[in-house]
Amino acid sequence: MLTSEMFCHYGGADKEANALRQNINKTKDELKIKGQKYYVSPSGNDNNDGKSPKSAWKTLDNVSLSAFMLKEGDAILLERGGVYRLNSAFVCKSGITYGAYGKGSK
Numbered sequence: 001m002l003t004s005e006m007f008c009h010y011g012g013a014d015k016e017a018n019a020l021r022q023n024i025n026k027t028k029d030e031l032k033i034k035g036q037k038y039y040v041s042p043s044g045n046d047n048n049d050g051k052s053p054k055s056a057w058k059t060l061d062n063v064s065l066s067a068f069m070l071k072e073g074d075a076i077l078l079e080r081g082g083v084y085r086l087n088s089a090f091v092c093k094s095g096i097t098y099g100a101y102g103k104g105s106k
Helices: 005-028 062-063
Strands: 039-041 075-079 095-102
Touching: 039 062
Parallel strands: 039 075, 075 095
Antiparallel strands: none
16 A cells, blocks of 8 residues: 555655656766777677677677676677667676767667
8 A cells, every 4th residue: 555655755766766867868978998899789790799880799698798808998888779688697897888879868
């Protein structure tokens, strides 16, 4: 059963989430990547090398399999507007930048 106190709390969470979303959308994309950039795109192919938007990987599963080759300073960039599903657990590696590329909303 929802009480008025719970309702107000959940409504506040939505308001807070919307404010955070607006702040994120206003920020500039200023990633400082020192190492290799690897790209992931829904139109990519996991047989590609992932080193450019034109040779992007298709899945994050491929990123997980390739994690052993990632070095500190490298970056994984996902194409904006894409939907990325996993068939296995994904663990972010320390020292790797995770971000986005392309046009579209953040």
